[in-house]
Amino acid sequence: MKALLRLYVLIPAFSLAACSSLGVEPWERDLLAKDEMSLSASANDLALDDHIYFSKEGTSGGRGFAGGGCGCN
Amino acid sequence: MQLDKKNVKTALFAASCALLGSNAVAEDWEYDAAIMYYGESDRVQAVEGIFHANKDLKNGREFSGKVVLDSLTGASANGAVPQDTPQTFTSPSGKGRYEGKANEMPLDDSFVDTRLQLGGQWSQPLGENYLFSAGANLSAEFDYQSIAFNTMIGRYLNKKNTTLSLGLSYAFDRIQPDGGRPIALSRTVPDAEQFDSQEAFDQAFNATRQSGGDDSKNTLDIIFGLTQVINRRWITQFNFSLSEVDGYLTDAYKIVSEVNTDGRAISQRYESRPSTRSKMAFFAQSKYHFKKSVWDISYRISDDDWGLTGQSLETRYRYMFANNSYLEPHIRFYQQDAADFYQPFLLAGEALPEFVSADYRIGKLNTYTVGLKYGKKINNGREYGVRLEYYNQTPQDIGIEAPGQLAAQDLYPSINAVIVQFSYKY
Numbered sequence: 001m002k003a004l005l006r007l008y009v010l011i012p013a014f015s016l017a018a019c020s021s022l023g024v025e026p027w028e029r030d031l032l033a034k035d036e037m038s039l040s041a042s043a044n045d046l047a048l049d050d051h052i053y054f055s056k057e058g059t060s061g062g063r064g065f066a067g068g069g070c071g072c073n
Numbered sequence: 074m075q076l077d078k079k080n081v082k083t084a085l086f087a088a089s090c091a092l093l094g095s096n097a098v099a100e101d102w103e104y105d106a107a108i109m110y111y112g113e114s115d116r117v118q119a120v121e122g123i124f125h126a127n128k129d130l131k132n133g134r135e136f137s138g139k140v141v142l143d144s145l146t147g148a149s150a151n152g153a154v155p156q157d158t159p160q161t162f163t164s165p166s167g168k169g170r171y172e173g174k175a176n177e178m179p180l181d182d183s184f185v186d187t188r189l190q191l192g193g194q195w196s197q198p199l200g201e202n203y204l205f206s207a208g209a210n211l212s213a214e215f216d217y218q219s220i221a222f223n224t225m226i227g228r229y230l231n232k233k234n235t236t237l238s239l240g241l242s243y244a245f246d247r248i249q250p251d252g253g254r255p256i257a258l259s260r261t262v263p264d265a266e267q268f269d270s271q272e273a274f275d276q277a278f279n280a281t282r283q284s285g286g287d288d289s290k291n292t293l294d295i296i297f298g299l300t301q302v303i304n305r306r307w308i309t310q311f312n313f314s315l316s317e318v319d320g321y322l323t324d325a326y327k328i329v330s331e332v333n334t335d336g337r338a339i340s341q342r343y344e345s346r347p348s349t350r351s352k353m354a355f356f357a358q359s360k361y362h363f364k365k366s367v368w369d370i371s372y373r374i375s376d377d378d379w380g381l382t383g384q385s386l387e388t389r390y391r392y393m394f395a396n397n398s399y400l401e402p403h404i405r406f407y408q409q410d411a412a413d414f415y416q417p418f419l420l421a422g423e424a425l426p427e428f429v430s431a432d433y434r435i436g437k438l439n440t441y442t443v444g445l446k447y448g449k450k451i452n453n454g455r456e457y458g459v460r461l462e463y464y465n466q467t468p469q470d471i472g473i474e475a476p477g478q479l480a481a482q483d484l485y486p487s488i489n490a491v492i493v494q495f496s497y498k499y
Contacts, residue, residue: 023234023302031306031362036391036399039300039310039358041369044107044123044496045446045460051121051143052111052492056466058409058435059375059383062312062356065223065242065294 040064103127103454107496114489116180117147134197141190141212148180152327152431153341154418155179155482160338161264165326166252167278170264178486181326188214202229204236210244219246221292238298246290250325253282257345258425261328281343290320306362316352329431331419336477339421344430346414352377367391380413381435398449403462405442411435411471417484420476433485437469444492455499462492 024032035041046063054060105125112118121143128136151162153173160173164183173179194208204227212219221244228237248254255261259281268274296314303309323346330338358371369389376382387405394400412435414428444462451457468485475484 022304023231024305026232028305032302032308034362036367036393037308037360037362039308039360042446042458042496044105044125045494047123047141048107048109048121048494052464053385053407056434056464057383057407057438057440058381058412059352059354059377061294061314061316061352062354062373062375063358063371064296064312065221065240066244 101128103129103498105496105498107494109492109494111490111492113147115148116488117145117149117184117490119143119145132198135195137194139190139192139194141188141192143188145184145186145188147184148182149184149326150433151179151181152329152344153179154330154332154338154431154479154484156338157478157481162328162341163262163264163278164252165250167262167275168252176482178483186214186216188212188217199226203227204229204238216249216251217246218249219244221245223294225296227298234302236298236300238296238300240294240296240298242292242294242296244290244292244294246292246320248288248290248321248325252278252325254286254288254321254323254325255281255343256283257323258342258429260331261341261343263341286321288321290318290322293317308360310356310358312354312356314352314354314356316350316354318350318352319348322346322348322350324430324432327430327432329416329419329429331421332476332479333421334476336475336479336482338418342419342425342429344432345428346430347379347428350377350379365393367393379435380411381409383407383409396449397451398447401446401448403442403444403446403460405440407438407440409438411437415471416473417471417475418473418479433466433468436485437471438466439469440464440466448496453499456497458494458496460492460494460496462494464490464492466490 031037040046050060050063050066054066060066103126105127106123108120108122110120121141124140126138130136153160153162155173155176155178157175159175160179162171162173162179162181164171164181169183171182190210190212192208192210194206196204196206199205206225208223210219210221221242223240223242225238225240229235230237262274262277262281268277294314294316296312299311301309323344327344328341329344331340331342332338352375354373354375356371356373358369361368371387373385374383385405385407389401389403391399391401412430414426415430415432415436417431417436419425419429442462442464444460446458446460448456448458466488468487470485475482
């Protein structure tokens with residue numbers, strides 16, 4: 001658990017430190033603006049997959065809120 | 074091309090039309106529908122449909138609504154161990170019986186369920202540098218109802234290349250199992266024919282039910298997110314989430330076998346889980362645009378105070394063809410360690426633990442998914458897709474020595490499932 005906590009703190013900290021030198025200008029967003037580059041592209045596929053894995057496995061989530069609980073036998 | 078006065082006029086008119094046109098499109102609804110079949114060999118079969126509507130309003134405001142309907146039938150492992158002779162179980166309602174075949178994991182085939190979910194989400198910018206979102210979800214099935222609210226605030230930094238976000242969600246669930254909530258660790262009433270009358274059976278069955286207590290569950294989730302654009306082709310996301318759950322967390326339909334030194338099941342007891350659970354998870358995702366393809370890879374690690382630690386590694390690689398179609402292979406690996414109170418059976422004569430479950434889904438488990446999606450973008454933003462996947466679950470031996478006849482039984486059978494999905498966006 002402690003090792004995990006360290007991981008949770010360190011990765012975002014490193015990322016934030018590097019953030020200011022990363023990125024693009026507004027006119028360089030042609031590829032990032034494409035549907036398939038959205039982090040939640042094919043949202044229905046992701047929602048259906050999340051429902052399966054939530055029902056069949058002991059841990060779930062991470063990407064976002066589950067929304068709409070289920071008994072899931 | 075030389076531009077004369079008439080050409081400039083025409084070009085300006087065309088540009089105005091395009092702008093007006095794009096505004097008109099922006100204010101149109103976009104729909105995304107999908108239907109999925111999930112089928113396990115000899116076990117659960119499910120069909121789930123999603124209809125998602127999205128409306129882009131002016132000034133970055135956006136509304137989306139979702140309707141989900143799913144239907145489940147088939148058999149589910151009840152938690153009992155297999156035996157070398159057939160076993161008879163009382164159905165969860167107490168109004169029927171089902172039989173577990175000899176040398177096979179007992180399956181309760183009485184499950185039939187339909188679930189309806191409705192959801193709505195609103196998002197809008199707050200000034201130049203903030204994004205706000207709020208939503209609600211309702212879900213109902215005959216033995217389970219849920220209502221959930223969420224809100225999120227995002228802060229853009231570094232020319233919107235960095236987004237920090239904080240999200241909160243609260244869910245209230247109500248659990249009303251068929252036949253009522255059993256008293257944890259009480260023995261099941263196995264066979265109505267052992268009783269002189271139906272009244273005597275009903276009395277014995279009702280003695281295993283809780284008359285009061287909590288039948289609800291509260292879930293509070295908090296997510297800290299960081300999204301970072303690395304360069305023109307590469308974007309990443311990191312989420313850290315905490316979740317606190319309290320209430321009725323036991324699965325009312327799961328039992329645990331109590332076996333003697335010969336491995337013979339002498340009784341079945343209702344499972345018992347703690348009434349609180351604290352979870353945390355770290356999720357990382359990276360997406361990279363190659364010349365003709367997009368590579369998506371994500372990793373999640375979760376931990377909780379039940380001792381359940383899980384990790385998943387998932388990747389999708391979309392290769393785009395010149396005719397606007399694409400192929401997308403998908404691979405996912407998942408591994409979890411067993412909850413502290415998971416055990417496949419109880420030994421008769423030993424002190425009963427406070428918590429115990431033989432539900433393989435919280436046992437030690439490895440799973441993998443392999444799949445392929447074909448999609449094609451048609452004109453006017455329309456797109457269709459078909460997806461075929463194979464899902465395998467392999468429960469792992471947790472090292473408890475199986476006595477007598479149980480040593481010859483498969484206490485950790487694998488499960489295979491096929492997933493087929495059609496989707497259409499317009």
